[in-house]
Amino acid sequence: xxxxxxxxVWKDDAGRPAAIDLAVIRERADGIDRAVRRRDRGETxxxxxxxxxxGVMAWLATSTLSTVGAAIVxxxxxxxxxxxxxxxxxxxxxxxxxVQAVEVQLAAIRAQQRLLGTVAWWYLTPLGVGVILYFAxxxxxxxxxxxxxxxxxxxxxxxxxxxxxxxxxxxEPVAIDLERWLDSFRESxxxxxx
Amino acid sequence: xxxxxxxVRPDLETLLQTHGAALHRLARAYAGxxxxxxxxxxxxxxxxxxxxxxxxxxxxxxxxxxxxxxNTALTWRRRTSRALxxxxxxxxxxxxxxxxxxxxxxILDEFLESLAPADRSVLLLYMEGLPNGEIADVxxxxxxxxxxxxxxxxxxxxxxxVERG
Numbered sequence: 001x002x003x004x005x006x007x008x009v010w011k012d013d014a015g016r017p018a019a020i021d022l023a024v025i026r027e028r029a030d031g032i033d034r035a036v037r038r039r040d041r042g043e044t045x046x047x048x049x050x051x052x053x054x055g056v057m058a059w060l061a062t063s064t065l066s067t068v069g070a071a072i073v074x075x076x077x078x079x080x081x082x083x084x085x086x087x088x089x090x091x092x093x094x095x096x097x098x099v100q101a102v103e104v105q106l107a108a109i110r111a112q113q114r115l116l117g118t119v120a121w122w123y124l125t126p127l128g129v130g131v132i133l134y135f136a137x138x139x140x141x142x143x144x145x146x147x148x149x150x151x152x153x154x155x156x157x158x159x160x161x162x163x164x165x166x167x168x169x170x171x172e173p174v175a176i177d178l179e180r181w182l183d184s185f186r187e188s189x190x191x192x193x194x
Numbered sequence: 195x196x197x198x199x200x201x202v203r204p205d206l207e208t209l210l211q212t213h214g215a216a217l218h219r220l221a222r223a224y225a226g227x228x229x230x231x232x233x234x235x236x237x238x239x240x241x242x243x244x245x246x247x248x249x250x251x252x253x254x255x256x257x258x259x260x261x262x263x264x265n266t267a268l269t270w271r272r273r274t275s276r277a278l279x280x281x282x283x284x285x286x287x288x289x290x291x292x293x294x295x296x297x298x299x300x301i302l303d304e305f306l307e308s309l310a311p312a313d314r315s316v317l318l319l320y321m322e323g324l325p326n327g328e329i330a331d332v333x334x335x336x337x338x339x340x341x342x343x344x345x346x347x348x349x350x351x352x353x354x355x356v357e358r359g
Contacts, residue, residue, distance in 0.1 A: 001298050001355060003348045007321040009298045010219060022207060022243075025236065029243040094265040095245045095258055097334030098315060101265045177272055185312040185333075 047081035050074075057134070065137025073130035076123075083122055087115045099185050106178040109171055116167035120160050128156045201251025206242060209259050216322045217263045223306055223318050224267035225274075234270050241266045253331060260324070260332045264315055271311070301355055309347065316343045 001009065051074045058070035092105050132149045140148075210217070221235040245262050253261065306314055312333070319329040326344070330337040 001301065003351050003356070005298075006302060006317075006351075007323060009302055010321040011215075012299075022210075022239070025239045025243050029240055032240075033244065092265070092269065093245075093248070094241045094262040094269075095248060095250075095253075096265070097261060097332060098264055098268060098312075099334030101261075101334075102268070105269075177275070181268070181272065181311055184310045185335075 043084055044081055047077050047084065051077035051081075054130075061134070061137065062139075063137035066134045067137070069130045069133030069135070069137060071130075072126055072133065076126035076130060079126070080123055083115075087111060099182070102178055102182050102185065106175060106182065109175045109178065113167045113171045113175065116163045116171070119163045124156045124160055128152050201249055203246055203249050204255035204258070206246060209242075209255055210239075213256060213259055217259075219322070220263050220267055220318060223314070224271045230274075234267060237270060238263045238266045254328075257328055257331045260319065260322075260328075264319075264332055268311065268315070305351060305355065309350075313343055313347050316340055317347050320344055 054070045054074035054077065058067050058074060061067040061070055092101060092108070094101065096104060132152055135148045136145050138145075217238050218231070218235050221238060222231045225231045225234040242259065242262050245258075249255075249258060306317065309317060312335075315333055316329055316335075319332055324332070326337045326340045329335070329340045333340070335343070
């Protein structure tokens with residue numbers, strides 16, 4: 001068999017595709033798009049709905065500490081909504097040339113990793129500090145305030161670990177895999193990539 | 195006021211009449227001969243449908259179709275490779291052998307499997323009859339790099355399988 005014959009061998013052997021109803025494909029595609037839109041809307045609504053709740057709590061609070069705490073949480077909710085919207089993982093663009101498509105996917109995975117890696121600063125710390133201050137300003141006994149503070153720190157520490165583990169376990173293998181693929185596309189002919 | 199012409203979206207049904215068999219073969223190359231070939235082919239159609247609204251007209255409809263299909267296949271392959279990486283490994287990997295006595299399609303499958311992902315993509319598009327320029331548009335290489343890769347693939351194939359008389 002000659003190299004030039006490969007095309008004919010390949011086309012001869014592979015068989016024809018089974019007839020597929022495009023309407024079914026369209027329905028599946030619409031279903032996926034609807035689910036993605038619903039998820040995105042849900043995330044934004046939850047974050048935005050909590051902001052006015054804590055705004056009212058800040059307004060009604062009887063101590064400065066509680067007012068500051070609730071205000072921090074209200075502002076944090078708005079900032080978190082914006083941050084999530086900006087960082088939302090886009091569907092990979094399959095219409096790009098293969099090399100660029102993999103580069104875009106890799107950049108998205110790295111951005112997700114950065115987001116999870118810094119979750120302590122933009123998510124957990126403002127919410128944690130806010131709720132601890134809010135409760136610290138309430139007329140509750142001191143020991144309950146201390147217990148509440150410790151519970152919040154433990155809970156948020158656990159959430160931080162979960163996020164860091166997710167970045168390490170779920171995203172890092174994908175990123176390494178994409179880098180390996182990119183290397184395969186670039187190897188020895190790196191100058192040949194547009 | 196200047197008007198911007200909207201790109202005319204390709205008719206998927208017409209495109210599939212021309213290129214459906216090629217996509218099916220591409221699915222076979224990345225999913226193997228198992229039932230997964232049909233799953234991958236359907237996934238390609240799904241992604242084509244979902245990518246249609248984003249068609250900008252910067253590439254020919256055929257090139258656009260091959261890009262979407264190839265990227266879907268590569269994503270599929272990466273996903274299944276990761277799943278396979280956690281599965282038990284075949285203790286005796288099959289090294290490429292000389293062609294003696296085996297069917298041409300078996301040899302071709304074996305050769306495709308032995309290639310790096312990028313080279314496999316280039317060879318598949320070449321076997322579909324795409325010119326170097328279009329292979330370059332689909333993969334993101336320059337046409338020159340496509341030519342160099344094809345030359346190297348041909349050398350590898352010849353060294354392994356072409357019987358010298």
